[in-house]
Amino acid sequence: VVDQIRLWQLENERMQTTAGFLFKDFESTEEYAALSRYAEEIGVLVWKNDKRQLFFASKHEQLRDYLKSRKKGE
Amino acid sequence: MPRAIRGVLIQCEPAIKSIIVHLDSVNNDIIIEDLDEQTLVVKENMVQLLKQKLEDRLKETYRPEEPLADSD
Numbered sequence: 001v002v003d004q005i006r007l008w009q010l011e012n013e014r015m016q017t018t019a020g021f022l023f024k025d026f027e028s029t030e031e032y033a034a035l036s037r038y039a040e041e042i043g044v045l046v047w048k049n050d051k052r053q054l055f056f057a058s059k060h061e062q063l064r065d066y067l068k069s070r071k072k073g074e
Numbered sequence: 075m076p077r078a079i080r081g082v083l084i085q086c087e088p089a090i091k092s093i094i095v096h097l098d099s100v101n102n103d104i105i106i107e108d109l110d111e112q113t114l115v116v117k118e119n120m121v122q123l124l125k126q127k128l129e130d131r132l133k134e135t136y137r138p139e140e141p142l143a144d145s146d
Contacts, residue, residue: 014086014087014090015084015085015086015087015090015125015128016084016085016086017082017083017084017085017121018082018083018085019081019082019083019118020080020081020082020083021078021079021080021081022078022079022081022083022106022107022115023076023077023078023079024076024077024079024107025076025077026076027075027076031076032076035076046083047083047085047109047113049109049110052109054107054109056083056109056115057078060078063078064078067075067076071075
């Protein structure tokens with residue numbers, strides 16, 4: 001049992017998991033920059049890579065709404 | 075419009091990540107996107123299986139001389 005617990009701890013320290021959504025295939029750098037900035041502002045941004053224009057967010061509803069309103073404003 | 079793909083972000087050591095990549099190479103049914111050397115996105119329904127397989131792999135790595143214990 002002790003071994004089991006040790007293994008479990010080891011794995012938890014070594015691996016962190018977060019459920020959410022991967023955002024990709026942006027139409028432009030501006031679109032990526034605006035949405036990733038907004039995700040950060042509302043506290044749902046978990047991980048991002050500016051070079052590859054990809055980010056991971058824990059929620060997507062507000063981001064979807066933000067994109068829609070951005071489109072309307074164009 | 076960008077795409078939002080549902081999944082689970084895994085942040086881990088490169089050694090753990092390489093095990094996951096290896097496990098995925100069998101059926102290509104685990105990884106959604108390989109992000110960098112310590113980060114990837116996997117299918118939500120594969121996380122439990124993945125943890126189980128990683129645990130098995132870690133057991134093998136840390137105690138290679140011990141035979142598999144009988145379930146009692």
